[in-house]
Amino acid sequence: MNRCPSISAVLTDNSGTEKPETDGYLNARPPVHTAPTRETKLPDMPDRSQDSPFSTRKVGMVSLGCPKALVDSERILTRLRAEGYDFAPDYAGADAVIVNTCGFLDSARAESLDAIGEALAENGKVIVTGCLGADPAFITGQHPRVLAVTGPQQYEQVMEAVRAAAPVAPNPLVDLVPPQGLKLTPRHYAWLKISEGCNHKCAFCIIPQLRGPLASRPVHAVLREAEKLAEAGVRELLVISQDTSAYGRDLRHPSHPWRGRERRTHVQDLAEGLASLGLWTRLHYIYPYKHVDALIPLMCRTSGEDAPAGLLPYLDIPFQHSHPEVLRRMRRPAASEDTLERLAAWRAINPDLVVRSTFIVGFPGETEAEFQHLLDWMEAAQLDRVGCFKYENVVGAPSRDLPDHVPEEVKEARHARFMEAAQRISAAKLAAKVGTRAWAVVDEIDEDGDAVARTASDAPEIDGNVFVDGEDRDFEVGEMIRVEITDASEYDLFARRV
Ligand code: SF4
Numbered sequence: 001m002n003r004c005p006s007i008s009a010v011l012t013d014n015s016g017t018e019k020p021e022t023d024g025y026l027n028a029r030p031p032v033h034t035a036p037t038r039e040t041k042l043p044d045m046p047d048r049s050q051d052s053p054f055s056t057r058k059v060g061m062v063s064l065g066c067p068k069a070l071v072d073s074e075r076i077l078t079r080l081r082a083e084g085y086d087f088a089p090d091y092a093g094a095d096a097v098i099v100n101t102c103g104f105l106d107s108a109r110a111e112s113l114d115a116i117g118e119a120l121a122e123n124g125k126v127i128v129t130g131c132l133g134a135d136p137a138f139i140t141g142q143h144p145r146v147l148a149v150t151g152p153q154q155y156e157q158v159m160e161a162v163r164a165a166a167p168v169a170p171n172p173l174v175d176l177v178p179p180q181g182l183k184l185t186p187r188h189y190a191w192l193k194i195s196e197g198c199n200h201k202c203a204f205c206i207i208p209q210l211r212g213p214l215a216s217r218p219v220h221a222v223l224r225e226a227e228k229l230a231e232a233g234v235r236e237l238l239v240i241s242q243d244t245s246a247y248g249r250d251l252r253h254p255s256h257p258w259r260g261r262e263r264r265t266h267v268q269d270l271a272e273g274l275a276s277l278g279l280w281t282r283l284h285y286i287y288p289y290k291h292v293d294a295l296i297p298l299m300c301r302t303s304g305e306d307a308p309a310g311l312l313p314y315l316d317i318p319f320q321h322s323h324p325e326v327l328r329r330m331r332r333p334a335a336s337e338d339t340l341e342r343l344a345a346w347r348a349i350n351p352d353l354v355v356r357s358t359f360i361v362g363f364p365g366e367t368e369a370e371f372q373h374l375l376d377w378m379e380a381a382q383l384d385r386v387g388c389f390k391y392e393n394v395v396g397a398p399s400r401d402l403p404d405h406v407p408e409e410v411k412e413a414r415h416a417r418f419m420e421a422a423q424r425i426s427a428a429k430l431a432a433k434v435g436t437r438a439w440a441v442v443d444e445i446d447e448d449g450d451a452v453a454r455t456a457s458d459a460p461e462i463d464g465n466v467f468v469d470g471e472d473r474d475f476e477v478g479e480m481i482r483v484e485i486t487d488a489s490e491y492d493l494f495a496r497r498v
Contacts, residue, residue, distance in 0.1 A: 002260065006435075009265075009381060010390050014107065014175050019452075020256075020301045023468060032190055049388055050072055051347050053174055053412045055195060056085065056086045057085055057086070057095045057096075057166040057167070058085065058086045058087060058088035058094050058095050058166075059080055059085050059086075059088065059094060059095065059096055059097070059098060059162060060087070060089075060090070060091060060093075060094035060096070060097040060098070060123065061073060061076070061087070061097070061098045061099075061100065062076065062086040062097065062098070062099045062100070062118075062119060062382070063076075063100045064099070064100060064101055064102045064111060064112055064115060064130070064151065065100065065101070065104070065108070065130060065131065066102070066104070066243075067191050067238070067240050067284075068193060068196075068240055068241075069100055069102060069131065069152070070191065070228065071191050071193045071240070072100060072129070072130065072155075072426060073100050073151060073153060073157055074188075076098065076129070076155055076158055076159075078102070079155055079158075079159055080159070080162065082465060085162070085166070085327055091119065091122035091123040092122070092123075094123055094125075095125065095128070095165070095166035096123070096127060096147070096162055096165040096166045096235045097119040097122075097123045097125065097126050097127070098126075098128075098129060098158065098162070098187070098458060099112070099116050099119050099126060099127070099128050099129070099130075100129050100130040101115070101116070101128060101129070101130035101132035101133060101139075102130065102131055102132065103130070103131035103132035103134065103135070103170045103206070103210055104131065104205075104206065104207065104210075104394065105392050105394050106392065106393060106394055106395060107160045107392065109132055109395065111134045111210070112130075113132075113139075113142055113143070113478075116128055116139065116143050116146060117142075117143060120143060120146070121426040121458040124145070125147055125165050125166070126143075126145070126146045126147060127146070127147050127150075127161040127162060127285075128143075128149045128150070129144050129149075129150045129151070129152070129154065129157075129158050130152055130167075130191050131151075131152050131153065131207075131210040131211065131312065131407075131464065133149045133150050133154070133271045134151040134152065134210045134211075136149035138195055139170065139429065140256060141242060144296070147161055147164070147165050148160075148161060148165075149163035150385070151161045151210075151212065152196075152211050153196060153211075158180075165220070170266050175225030186283055186443060186460075186477060186478070187232075187233050187234065187477075187478060188233065188234060188235045188236060188441065188478030189234060189235065189236035189237070189238060189280075189460055190229050190234045190237060190238070190296075190444075191238045191240050191440075192222065192225065192226060192229070192237045192238065192239050192240065192274075193217075193240050193241065193245065194217055194222050194239055194240070194241045194247050194270065195214055195215060195216040195241040195242070195243075195244075195246075195247055195250075196211055196212070196214075196215045196216060196241075196242075196299040197211045197212040197213050197214050197215050197242065198213070198214055198242035198243055199213050199214045199243075199246065199249070199250070200243065200331070200332075200333045201331050201398075202331050202333075202359075203329065203330050203331045203397065203398045203399040204330060204331055204360065204363070204391065204397050204399040205394070205397060206243060206394055206395075206396045206397050211242070211252065211280065211395060214243070214246055214249065215243070215250060216241075216247050216248045216249070216250055216251050216265055217257065218251070218254070218256055218265055219248070219255075219256055219259065219263045219264065219265040219266070219269060219270055219273065220256035220258045222270060223258045223259075223263070223270070223273045223274070223325075224258070226273075226274055226277055226279075227277065228437060228478075230277050230279055231475065233477070233478070234279065234461070235279055235441065235478060236279060236280040236281070236282070237277075237279050237280070237281045237282070237314045238282050238284060238460070239270075239274070239282065239283050239284060240285060241284075241285055242285060243285060243333065244267060244283055244284060244285045244286050245267055245287045245289050245291070245292055246267075246287070246333075247265070247267045247270060248264065248265035248266045248267070248270075249267065251265050252449050253265050253266045253279065258273060259273075267283075267286075267291075267292075267295065268291070268294050268295060268298075271283065271298050271311055271317065272298060274310075274311065275298055275310040275311040276310070277310075278309045278310060279309070279310075280308065280309070280310075280312055280441070280456060281310065282312050282314045282316070282459055283295070283311075283314070283315055283316065284459070285316060285317075286315050286316065286317050287316055287317065287318075287333045287334040288334050288339050288342050288343075289333075289334050289337070290317075290337075292342075292427045293342070293346070295311070296303050296313075296349045296350055296353065297349060297350075298310075298311050299311045299312065299313040299314075299352075299353065300312065300313065300365045301313070301350065301352050302438070302439070302455070302457065303352050303457040304353045305441045307480055307482075308439060308456045312354075312456050313350045313352040313353040313354060313456075314353070314354045314355075314456065314457065314459070315353065315354075315355050315356075315358070316355075316356050316357070316459065316462075317355060317357050318358045319339065319357045319359060320332055320358065320359070320360050321359060321363065321366075321374055322339070322341040322362060322373055322376075322377030322378075323370040323373040323374060323377075324435060325365075325370060326365075326366055326370050326374075329363065329364070329365055329402065330360075330363060330399070331343075331398075331451070332339055339377075339381070340377070340380055340381060341343040343355065345382055354382060354384040354385070354458075355381075355383050355384055355385075355458075356385035356386065356387075356459070356462070356463060357383050357385070357386055357387070358384065358386070358387040358388070358389065359374065359386065359387070359388045359389070359418065360388075360389050360390075360391050361374070361388060361389075361390060361391065361411060361414040361415050361418050362390050362391040362406040362410065362411030362414055362415070363399070363406070364391070364399055364402035364403065364404055364405045364406065365402060365403065365404040365406075366391075366406055367484070371414050371417075373419070374417065375417065375421055378418070378421050378425065379421070379425075382425055383422075383425070383461045384426070384429055384457065385426070385458070385462075385464070386422040386425075386426070388418045388419055388422065388442060389415075390411040390412065390414075390415050391406065391411060396397050396419045422477075423490045423491075426490050426491060427488070427489070427490045430464075430488035430492075430493055431488050432490070433485045433488060434485050434486065434487060435484070436484070436485055436487065437482060437484050437485070437497075437498060438455045438456075438466070438482075438483055438485065439455065439456060439480055439482055439483075440453035440454055440466050440468065440481055440482075440483050440495070441453060441454055441478065441479070441480055441481075442468075442475045442476060442477055442478065442479045442480075442481060443460060443477065444477065445470075445477060447469030448470060449474075449475070450467060450468060450469055450470045451468040451470065451481070451497075452465050452467060453465065453466045453467070453481065453483070453495075454466060455493070463491075464491040464493065465493070466483060466485070466492065466493040466494070466495050467484055467492060467493070467494050467495070468481065468494075468495045468496065468497055469494075469495070469496050469497070471496065471497065473497055476492075480497050481497055482497070483495035483496065483497055483498060484496055484498045
């Protein structure tokens with residue numbers, strides 16, 4: 001299968017880490033406050049155009065941005081399939097190309113403009129959607145030939161533009177859409193988006209401008225979607241939003257019936273409902289508010305003999321910094337919380353708890369003392385998984401106008417010092433696991449028959465892996481296996497099946 005030229009490029013995140021080429025044709029680049037760069041394959045879908053007696057039209061898609069944008073791409077693909085469209089693996093075979101853009105960082109905006117230009121040059125019929133589409137004049141000013149520009153979640157407008165660009169004849173095969181929609185992730189895990197937008201005003205972020213205020217989905221709708229995913233074979237749910245701990249606040253937490261009980265549109269009732277499905281469930285983008293304490297007792301244990309099930313002892317908390325003054329300048333939510341105290345209390349309730357986070361170094365005005373506070377906090381917090389970004393200006397973000405921007409070489413040096421500390425902590429934590437046993441889920445099987453798997457401590461495409469020796473024993477993707485850890489590196493584990 002040919003690939004779009006765009007995906008031949010090697011992606012680079014701002015930590016300087018090179019990402020390898022992929023076989024897929026959709027790439028996703030994260031905003032600074034979320035996950036590392038990830039690449040995603042198209043869903044495994046047959047090309048029906050060869051054997052269909054009906055004419056079909058093909059749409060190509062280039063997807064940039066964070067997991068939330070990826071979910072938007074999935075929804076657009078699902079709608080397209082429902083209306084009888086097929087998908088083109090390259091520009092030449094597409095009747096139209098959708099570019100789902102990211103507008104979070106200046107570099108992401110530039111990357112999005114490049115992707116639009118490439119699609120115009122290679123195909124000509126280009127529909128732009130996503131975060132950058134919230135500012136249509138910016139796009140049409142650079143690329144006046146685009147057919148349509150729509151903002152994030154404007155699925156119907158995207159569909160209208162596709163119908164106009166590539167009208168499709170009625171096709172009785174449209175009901176082949178699987179009930180759970182089409183997933184861009186492997187069949188055994190799925191992202192579950194519970195809300196859109198954000199009510200915070202972090203100084204470095206323009207997501208509230210791009211995506212609007214918090215808009216939560218009703219709890220029964222989210223739980224029903226989770227049920228459908230479970231029925232379709234999904235074994236792991238990754239709950240995402242801009243602020244999962246604020247879920248339902250915009251609606252004032254109304255209750256809805258689900259499985260014979262009233263459930264509030266609130267993170268606790270949502271977590272309880274999801275936990276009852278028995279799937280691995282991870283909470284991403286949680287802030288350390290007091291009410292999050294009540295989630296910890298809902299979490300399962302991962303250190304026992306039985307395979308873990310339900311809400312995993314895993315929290316993804318974008319701390320971004322530790323120093324109160326920096327957090328105040330950043331205008332971060334939960335900035336006044338004593339996070340070390342909170343982490344200690346949570347770990348006392350569930351010692352298996354794993355915490356991952358992201359940080360920004362070199363925020364405007366960050367002094368050496370404030371940065372050292374962050375390094376000291378890191379030593380005390382002993383987080384399990386950590387990502388770090390050098391501060392970058394974003395058009396429209398208030399932090400651009402703050403005084404005392406940190407010189408690039410200082411940011412670079414602080415990033416290196418931070419990563420050295422984070423690697424050391426991670427390596428020590430993983431080394432302590434050597435000789436222990438764990439449950440792991442198989443994500444891939446390589447050409448030697450070895451399994452690329454993950455323990456419950458690691459989110460897919462974000463955290464580390466456990467590489468399990470095949471030893472002539474067959475693995476299945478999505479299978480839960482028991483392993484003994486035999487070795488560890490800074491970020492990954494090595495194991496044998498037991
Ligand atoms: S919490 Fe802050 S960084 Fe995250 S989306 Fe909201 S404003 Fe942006």
